[in-house]
Amino acid sequence: MVEVIEEPVRVAAVFNGRHTEIRWLQWRGRDYRIRQVTDHWRAREGRALFHYFAVTDGAMLFELRFHAEQLAWELTRTYCEG
Amino acid sequence: MHVDMDAFFASVEQRGNPWLRGRPIAVSGSGWRSVVTSASYQARPFGISAGMPVAQAMRLCPALIRVEGNSDKYVETSEQVIALLREVTPLVEVASIDECYLDITGSLRLFGGAEALARRVKARIREEVGLACSVGVAPNKLMAKLASGLSKPDGLLRLTAEELPAWLEHLPVTELCGIGPRLGAALTAMGVRTCAELSRVPVAALTARFGIVGRHLHEMARGVDSTPVVPTEERPDAKSVGHTLTLDQDLHDREPMRRHLFRLAEEVARRLRKGRYAGRTVTVMVRYADFVTWSRQTTLEAPLDEGLAIYDAARRVFDGLRLRPLGVRLLGVTVSHLVHARDQLPLLPSLQRRRASVQAMDAVNDRYGEFTLTRATLLQMETRTRPISPSWRPLA
Numbered sequence: 001m002v003e004v005i006e007e008p009v010r011v012a013a014v015f016n017g018r019h020t021e022i023r024w025l026q027w028r029g030r031d032y033r034i035r036q037v038t039d040h041w042r043a044r045e046g047r048a049l050f051h052y053f054a055v056t057d058g059a060m061l062f063e064l065r066f067h068a069e070q071l072a073w074e075l076t077r078t079y080c081e082g
Numbered sequence: 083m084h085v086d087m088d089a090f091f092a093s094v095e096q097r098g099n100p101w102l103r104g105r106p107i108a109v110s111g112s113g114w115r116s117v118v119t120s121a122s123y124q125a126r127p128f129g130i131s132a133g134m135p136v137a138q139a140m141r142l143c144p145a146l147i148r149v150e151g152n153s154d155k156y157v158e159t160s161e162q163v164i165a166l167l168r169e170v171t172p173l174v175e176v177a178s179i180d181e182c183y184l185d186i187t188g189s190l191r192l193f194g195g196a197e198a199l200a201r202r203v204k205a206r207i208r209e210e211v212g213l214a215c216s217v218g219v220a221p222n223k224l225m226a227k228l229a230s231g232l233s234k235p236d237g238l239l240r241l242t243a244e245e246l247p248a249w250l251e252h253l254p255v256t257e258l259c260g261i262g263p264r265l266g267a268a269l270t271a272m273g274v275r276t277c278a279e280l281s282r283v284p285v286a287a288l289t290a291r292f293g294i295v296g297r298h299l300h301e302m303a304r305g306v307d308s309t310p311v312v313p314t315e316e317r318p319d320a321k322s323v324g325h326t327l328t329l330d331q332d333l334h335d336r337e338p339m340r341r342h343l344f345r346l347a348e349e350v351a352r353r354l355r356k357g358r359y360a361g362r363t364v365t366v367m368v369r370y371a372d373f374v375t376w377s378r379q380t381t382l383e384a385p386l387d388e389g390l391a392i393y394d395a396a397r398r399v400f401d402g403l404r405l406r407p408l409g410v411r412l413l414g415v416t417v418s419h420l421v422h423a424r425d426q427l428p429l430l431p432s433l434q435r436r437r438a439s440v441q442a443m444d445a446v447n448d449r450y451g452e453f454t455l456t457r458a459t460l461l462q463m464e465t466r467t468r469p470i471s472p473s474w475r476p477l478a
């Protein structure tokens with residue numbers, strides 16, 4: 001099920017040219033080790049540029065939004081089975 | 083060569099979410115009243131296809147997973163695909179968000195022939211974008227599109243000029259791009275079902291029945307198509323700018339519909355001004371719950387590029403429509419007969435002021451996203467449902 005979250009999160013990322021690696025994220029006091037970045041796309045809202053990443057720890061899919069100008073991460077949505 | 087991404091929106095969603103892979107999914111707009119825009123191949127055996135209301139799709143396949151579409155993802159993926167296609171030729175015509183025509187005549191030597199080139203394109207798209215596509219290679223666009231369609235999914239089919247007659251012999255005419263169900267029915271009424279049968283009807287009989295389309299039909303039946311691949315950058319200027327909005331709930335009252343029209347008019351105006359266009363014809367489209375669609379238009383003396391003026395014209399058209407008792411599920415506003423707007427300021431000071439305020443509004447909207455600052459009428463509206471551009475949906 002998709003859940004809309006839209007909360008700030010702490011994220012450890014390695015920006016490596018075209019491929020961004022996401023190592024872990026901290027959300028609601030829990031750490032999630034990220035195994036895979038499954039998708040990445042960009043979106044413009046007005047003049048602001050956002051990078052979106054879909055990442056998974058193997059149990060859940062997280063949609064993260066990175067505000068390039070403010071260097072801020074947000075967990076926008078989660079998806080899990082059932 | 084015709085390249086068609088397989089179940090494009092659904093495949094992008096499955097690529098990004100491991101739990102959706104191998105499952106029946108349907109991409110649609112937000113809200114339960116919306117329509118399936120793309121169904122995964124796992125959903126198709128249930129009879130689910132694009133254009134079907136979501137509720138009906140859920141009845142056909144209760145295990146269907148609904149995914150709300152995200153145009154940013156699809157546009158970005160489409161741009162990646164187009165960039166890969168341009169590696170083999172600059173002659174790439176973008177037909178829709180998930181379909182392109184390529185003129186590969188000049189690239190055959192370099193890539194070792196048509197099939198090698200097509201295989202390379204498929205492999206590149208698979209590696210770089212992670213998606214499957216179907217490729218048709220043929221002497222012209224009409225036949226290339228036929229070939230990609232016949233090879234789906236994840237296929238590659240080459241139709242040579244010598245093979246065409248055999249392929250067309252038993253092919254139903256409705257398989258050809260451009261012959262829809264209506265035209266197909268009209269042809270069936272004439273006793274014509276296959277391309278071969280169509281090609282044997284005298285041109286005079288076809289033109290008597292269908293006008294100039296008749297001659298075209300005759301050529302299509304023989305697999306003839308002389309339209310060139312027009313690289314997308316070289317396309318003539320836009321002919322119209324329009325937006326549609328699928329409503330979360332069917333509406334019966336005019337007042338909320340007017341407010342939606344107002345917002346659509348504002349959005350169309352913004353895009354017109356961005357492209358420095360103005361247009362004289364304003365068209366309003368109304369689609370009812372049963373998908374019957376009406377459009378009416380009005381043509382004005384002077385070209386418009388401001389939301390309020392476009393809304394005024396759209397509202398006059400709309401108020402003149404006698405709405406059917408069925409609810410309305412989709413509204414659209416389009417401005418056509420475009421001219422390039424002159425940059426000179428209008429002479430009247432009051433108009434000048436109004437234009438200055440409109441430009442200021444565009445600037446703020448650019449900075450903070452669409453619909454942040456707009457006229458007070460809109461404040462009553464929920465701003466989460468954004469207009470969906472027509473380019474979103476797969477084109478027929």
Ligand SMILES: [Mg+2]
Binds near residue numbers: 181476
């Ligand atoms: Mg397609």
